[in-house]
Amino acid sequence: MSDKHMETGEGHIGYPGYIGVFTILVVGTIFTYFSSFWDLDSIFPGANTLLALAIAFTKMTFVMLFFMHVYWSPRLIWLSAVASFFWLAIMFAYTMQDYFTRGLGVFSV
Amino acid sequence: MQNVDAINSGIPAIPKDNYLTNGFSLKSWLLTKDHKRIAIMYLITISMFFMAGGLYASAIRLELLTPETDLLTSATYNKVFTQHGILMIFFFLIPSIPAVLGNFLLPIMIGAKDLALPRINLLSLYIYWIGGALTVFALLQGGVDTGWTFYTPYSTTFSNSYVMAVGLGIFINGFSSILTGLNFIVTVHTMRAPGMTWFRLPLFVWAQYATSLVMILGTPVIAITVLLLAIERTVGVGIFDPAIGGDPILFQHLFWFYSHPAVYIMILPGMGVISELISNFSRKKIFGYEFIAFSSIAIAVFGFLVWGHHMFVSGQSIYAGMVFSFLTMVVAVPSAIKMFNWTATLYKGSISYDTPMLYAIGFMGLFLIGGLTGLFLGAIGLTVHLTDTYFVVAHFHYVMVGGQVIAYLGGIHYWWPKMTGRMYSEFWGKISAMLVFIGFNLTFFPQFIVGYQGMPRRYASYPAEFQVLNIFSTAGASVLGVGLVMPVIYLGASLINGKPAGDNPWMLPGLEWRTSSPPPTENFEKTPVVTWEAYEFGEESGLDLDGARRRDQVSTVV
Amino acid sequence: MATHSDTHHEEFHYHAPGLQHQFEDMKQQEESVSIGMWAFLVQEIMFFGGLFTAYLVFRSRFPLAFAEASNHLNAFWGGLNTLVLIVSSLTMALAVFYAQKGNRNMQVIMIVLTMIFGTAFLGVKAIEYTDKYNTGLIPVTGWNKKVKESDVQHAGEPAKGSEGAFVLPLIETKAEASAAADDHEKPYINPNGEFQWNSGRHVFDYAIEKEKSGKAYLTAAERVGYFSNGEFDPNKYRDKIRIFYFIYFVMTGLHALHMVVGLGLMSWLLWAAFRGSFSGEYFAPVEMSGLYWHFVDIVWIFLFPLLYLLGRHFLAGGAH
Numbered sequence: 001m002s003d004k005h006m007e008t009g010e011g012h013i014g015y016p017g018y019i020g021v022f023t024i025l026v027v028g029t030i031f032t033y034f035s036s037f038w039d040l041d042s043i044f045p046g047a048n049t050l051l052a053l054a055i056a057f058t059k060m061t062f063v064m065l066f067f068m069h070v071y072w073s074p075r076l077i078w079l080s081a082v083a084s085f086f087w088l089a090i091m092f093a094y095t096m097q098d099y100f101t102r103g104l105g106v107f108s109v
Numbered sequence: 110m111q112n113v114d115a116i117n118s119g120i121p122a123i124p125k126d127n128y129l130t131n132g133f134s135l136k137s138w139l140l141t142k143d144h145k146r147i148a149i150m151y152l153i154t155i156s157m158f159f160m161a162g163g164l165y166a167s168a169i170r171l172e173l174l175t176p177e178t179d180l181l182t183s184a185t186y187n188k189v190f191t192q193h194g195i196l197m198i199f200f201f202l203i204p205s206i207p208a209v210l211g212n213f214l215l216p217i218m219i220g221a222k223d224l225a226l227p228r229i230n231l232l233s234l235y236i237y238w239i240g241g242a243l244t245v246f247a248l249l250q251g252g253v254d255t256g257w258t259f260y261t262p263y264s265t266t267f268s269n270s271y272v273m274a275v276g277l278g279i280f281i282n283g284f285s286s287i288l289t290g291l292n293f294i295v296t297v298h299t300m301r302a303p304g305m306t307w308f309r310l311p312l313f314v315w316a317q318y319a320t321s322l323v324m325i326l327g328t329p330v331i332a333i334t335v336l337l338l339a340i341e342r343t344v345g346v347g348i349f350d351p352a353i354g355g356d357p358i359l360f361q362h363l364f365w366f367y368s369h370p371a372v373y374i375m376i377l378p379g380m381g382v383i384s385e386l387i388s389n390f391s392r393k394k395i396f397g398y399e400f401i402a403f404s405s406i407a408i409a410v411f412g413f414l415v416w417g418h419h420m421f422v423s424g425q426s427i428y429a430g431m432v433f434s435f436l437t438m439v440v441a442v443p444s445a446i447k448m449f450n451w452t453a454t455l456y457k458g459s460i461s462y463d464t465p466m467l468y469a470i471g472f473m474g475l476f477l478i479g480g481l482t483g484l485f486l487g488a489i490g491l492t493v494h495l496t497d498t499y500f501v502v503a504h505f506h507y508v509m510v511g512g513q514v515i516a517y518l519g520g521i522h523y524w525w526p527k528m529t530g531r532m533y534s535e536f537w538g539k540i541s542a543m544l545v546f547i548g549f550n551l552t553f554f555p556q557f558i559v560g561y562q563g564m565p566r567r568y569a570s571y572p573a574e575f576q577v578l579n580i581f582s583t584a585g586a587s588v589l590g591v592g593l594v595m596p597v598i599y600l601g602a603s604l605i606n607g608k609p610a611g612d613n614p615w616m617l618p619g620l621e622w623r624t625s626s627p628p629p630t631e632n633f634e635k636t637p638v639v640t641w642e643a644y645e646f647g648e649e650s651g652l653d654l655d656g657a658r659r660r661d662q663v664s665t666v667v
Numbered sequence: 668m669a670t671h672s673d674t675h676h677e678e679f680h681y682h683a684p685g686l687q688h689q690f691e692d693m694k695q696q697e698e699s700v701s702i703g704m705w706a707f708l709v710q711e712i713m714f715f716g717g718l719f720t721a722y723l724v725f726r727s728r729f730p731l732a733f734a735e736a737s738n739h740l741n742a743f744w745g746g747l748n749t750l751v752l753i754v755s756s757l758t759m760a761l762a763v764f765y766a767q768k769g770n771r772n773m774q775v776i777m778i779v780l781t782m783i784f785g786t787a788f789l790g791v792k793a794i795e796y797t798d799k800y801n802t803g804l805i806p807v808t809g810w811n812k813k814v815k816e817s818d819v820q821h822a823g824e825p826a827k828g829s830e831g832a833f834v835l836p837l838i839e840t841k842a843e844a845s846a847a848a849d850d851h852e853k854p855y856i857n858p859n860g861e862f863q864w865n866s867g868r869h870v871f872d873y874a875i876e877k878e879k880s881g882k883a884y885l886t887a888a889e890r891v892g893y894f895s896n897g898e899f900d901p902n903k904y905r906d907k908i909r910i911f912y913f914i915y916f917v918m919t920g921l922h923a924l925h926m927v928v929g930l931g932l933m934s935w936l937l938w939a940a941f942r943g944s945f946s947g948e949y950f951a952p953v954e955m956s957g958l959y960w961h962f963v964d965i966v967w968i969f970l971f972p973l974l975y976l977l978g979r980h981f982l983a984g985g986a987h
Contacts, residue, residue, distance in 0.1 A: 014764075015761075015764070018757060018760050018761060018764065019757075021757075021760075022753065022754075022756075022757040025753045025756075026750060026753060029746060029749045029750055029753065029971075030746075032971075032972055032976065033742065033746045033976070036742070036972070036976035036979045036980065037979055037980055038980055039980040039981075040980065041980060041981075048976075048978075048980055049972075049973075049977070052972035052973075052976055053969075053972065053973075055972070056968050056969050056971075056972055059968050060965045060968055060969070063756060063961050063964060063965055063968070064961070064965070066760075067756055067757075067759070067760040067957070067961045068957070068958055068961045068962075069763075069954075073701075074698075076298065076702060076705075077701070077702070077705055080702075080705045080706065080708075080709050081705070083326075083709065084326075084708070084709040084712040084713065085712070087326050087413065087713060087716075088712060088713065088716045088719070090413055090414065091330070091366055091713075091716055091717075091720055092719070092720060092723055094414065094416070094417065094429075094432075094433075095359075095362045095366075095720055095723070095724065096723065096724070096727065097426075097428070097429050097432060098358075098362070098417065098425050098426050098428075098429035099426075099724055099727060099728070100727070101426035101427075101428035101429055102425075102426040103887045104727075104728050104886065104887055104888040105724075105727030105728045105886050105887075105888060106886060106887055107883040107884070107885070107886055107887075108883055108885075108886065108887045108890065221689065222688065222689045223688070223689035224689070225689065225690075225699040225703065226699065226703055227687075227689060229703075287710050290706075291703055291706045291707060291710070292703075294702070294706050295699050295702045295703045295706065296699075298698075298699075298702055299695055299698045299699040299702065300689070300690075300695070300699070325706055325709055325710045325713075326709065326710070326713055327713070328710070329710045329711070329713040329714035329716075329717070330713055330714070330716065330717045332714060332717075333714050333715075333716075333717035333718060334717055337717075337718075337721070337917065340917065344807040344810075345807070345808065346806045346807055346808070346862075346909065346913060347913055348721055348725065348910055348913060348914065353906040353909060353910070354729070354892055354903070354906045354907050354910060355910065356724060356725070359720075359721060359724050362720070362724075363717050363720065363721070366717075631688075636691070
């Protein structure tokens with residue numbers, strides 16, 4: 001903590017920066033709305049959801065880095081942000097490894 | 110070090126200004142922000158929950174004295190073991206060491222004036238009280254009979270007991286543990302005294318830190334699970350009900366995602382206490398400090414990867430069972446690292462067998478048995494035979510009681526002079542430690558045998574062939590009960606006629622022994638500067654520890 | 668949330684140097700509060716994580732029923748709400764920005780704007796919930812609008828819902844169009860306020876049609892879960908749709924609850940900012956409330972695609 005004090009007073013990207021992030025978020029929202037009409041699932045099942053989630057992750061990253069000032073924050077804040085998603089991934093992965101190996105959520109003829 | 114002279118001169122006295130004399134009104138306690146007073150209030154409440162849970166345990170053991178269902182009806186028996194579990198797990202074991210010893214000692218051990226967020230600390234106590242009161246109310250109304258695990262669809266659809274109220278009590282209580290964990294994490298990160306680097310922290314603090322991680326990451330999941338269960342039970346629709354396509358096993362996944370790591374909430378702080386006791390009563394620097402510290406963190410992380418071993422026979426896929434079985438074996442490694450390091454610490458140490466050390470040695474034996482039998486249960490083939498037998502009951506009591514409760518008692522004895530400023534009777538302390546150890550083994554070792562022979566858990570009756578071992582078990586429970594009641598008496602008596610302990614009755618280098626007993630409200634007269642390593646017995650510690658034998662200074666009340 | 672308000676409370680009795688007794692200096696206090704807030708957010712993430720796990724399990728099992736149900740949510744309202752929330756996030760970020768600058772007036776304006784957009788979000792949410800109430804989509808028996816058969820006979824126009832219902836502004840997919848058409852054809856009759864599914868099985872039919880090409884479009888669970896004696900069973904299909912709506916209401920309901928708490932925080936902030944409590948040196952409460960607000964925004968960023976935008980491509984025929 002001591003090595004990298006959060007200079008919160010300096011920790012922002014200024015007015016244009018905020019508007020820029022905002023624009024990205026709006027574009028992302030509109031894009032995700034319309035991309036949901038494209039039949040990407042014909043490429044592989046779940047491609048639509050994958051794209052939507054990729055956009056959501058991008059939006060989240062921008063909100064966290066700039067609106068929540070993680071970009072200027074000490075390592076510990078980065079760590080806690082990453083760790084929470086890591087633990088979420090543990091919960092998803094280890095629950096789903098059960099369901100998928102039971103064949104319940106698997107496409108079958 | 111303001112007290113070094115007093116310690117070295119060896120004149121015990123209780124200072125006039127300490128946290129206990131800083132206000133005597135009820136308000137000065139109920140609205141306090143002092144972590145030490147909050148810890149004392151936790152201690153009293155938790156002891157009451159422990160006694161209530163113990164009464165339920167005696168009812169179970171009395172019923173099991175005979176093979177027939179005679180003392181209690183089957184329905185009552187269901188409620189009795191459920192309530193024993195709920196009170197002991199959610200209201201005693203989980204808060205025990207963190208909320209009492211952690212609250213009291215963590216700030217002192219790192220040289221801070223208080224926890225980082227004192228109001229939140231007080232808030233967590235009130236949340237604990239509210240959750241506890243709600244649960245006790247529900248239990249008095251008639252209680253629950255689902256088992257402490259609340260498995261669906263029994264708990265959502267079929268049980269006619271007070272599932273909602275108890276569930277709400279547990280939901281509320283969860284936030285108490287979240288807030289405590291949050292507070293500890295912040296405190297360890299920001300409140301360490303100058304010179305108190307991470308690798309100078311006592312291992313108790315490392316263990317508390319690891320526990321706090323589990324509390325923050327796990328507890329919210331049980332909160333949402335209980336909430337979903339409550340919604341499903343109230344409005345009659347949900348996601349766990351197989352009748353409409355829901356999935357009861359999803360409940361088990363979510364439940365054990367918290368409740369297995371919760372097992373580590375129940376043992377990690379105990380391991381922290383034992384690390385303190387083993388090193389300090391061997392008067393030797395702990396062997397492999399970094400390994401013990403990081404094994405705590407490793408347990409906290411790996412503890413999240415093994416929950417499926419509670420579900421081997423409940424419909425989980427074989428593949429998932431294999432993965433969870435393998436990871437269960439892996440999580441044994443950090444625990445084993447601790448055991449080896451403690452043993453190595455004892456080697457050539459100058460060991461003194463005081464009451465806390467008796468508990469610590471008892472812990473090592475009992476935890477070893479508890480841990481190794483856990484591997485039986487983690488083995489995916491053998492566990493089919495052992496699931497839901499008394500083998501499981503014996504296993505987790507060896508870990509929970511033989512681990513956490515023994516460590517808690519050891520810790521209470523060890524820090525009692527610091528908390529109250531007075532020494533308890535060493536004689537009665539040793540007797541009680543012996544009784545607990547003997548009584549515990551007599552109670553639970555026979556259960557390994559009857560369990561292996563196939564006696565199922567959670568039934569009020571059993572085949573007559575198991576009666577002899579069950580009589581042993583009940584007899585042991587009586588001895589254990591006596592051993593557990595005794596500390597209440599002699600510790601209580603020490604408050605009245607105990608000899609003043611002095612600042613450092615055990616002659617130890619830790620930061621908590623360098624302030625007065627009981628400590629002042631701000632813990633230290635001025636912020637200490639740490640220039641020594643943890644468990645440093647020698648000149649570097651700034652205390653004349655080598656020559657002094659505390660026997661000469663501490664007289665005991667026999 | 669308790670953590671949150673309490674943290675502010677602590678700092679609110681701020682007098683030079685404004686330091687709580689347990690801290691050595693202001694920097695230590697700021698770090699503690701910031702780490703505490705992040706630890707709180709971590710537990711919030713895990714709290715919602717349990718719900719996302721439930722969503723994941725059921726969606727992977729019954730993707731068609733989920734897509735069917737999702738097509739009946741109004742993605743336009745959902746998208747609009749996403750934009751509303753993003754604007755409120757911007758104003759919140761700017762409130763922190765102006766607090767750092769010590770600009771009291773802009774700070775107050777930004778907080779007011781944040782509150783307005785937050786309330787607008789809840790308003791839209793209320794409209795959507797009302798629509799579900801009117802069309803019998805609340806998965807709890809007795810919580811939907813109760814309409815007896817005789818009532819419908821007397822009303823000449825068998826419109827879906829009734830006077831309170833909004834006409835949905837944008838119909839994008841065939842499923843939505845035909846769902847609305849179905850609703851118009853069949854009068855809403857629900858004497859006990861039960862969960863109803865009157866909008867057919869468009870996604871299911873689409874998948875069955877596609878399966879003729881030889882590719883699997885149904886999961887193993889669906890091959891069991893939608894059929895009785897080899898025949899499609901509308902009641903079993905409805906039950907899976909009901910699970911979607913259960914998850915939908917719990918997730919959006921908890922999210923809305925967080926919004927309400929956030930608005931409570933904002934009211935307090937507004938009062939404090941109006942009194943000029945914050946300065947370039949001391950603005951931690953604004954910043955911490957901001958973290959909370961952005962977190963709630965992030966949850967919605969995920970809820971929107973996961974709840975509103977499923978399987979719309981199956982039946983994308985309308986506006987696009």
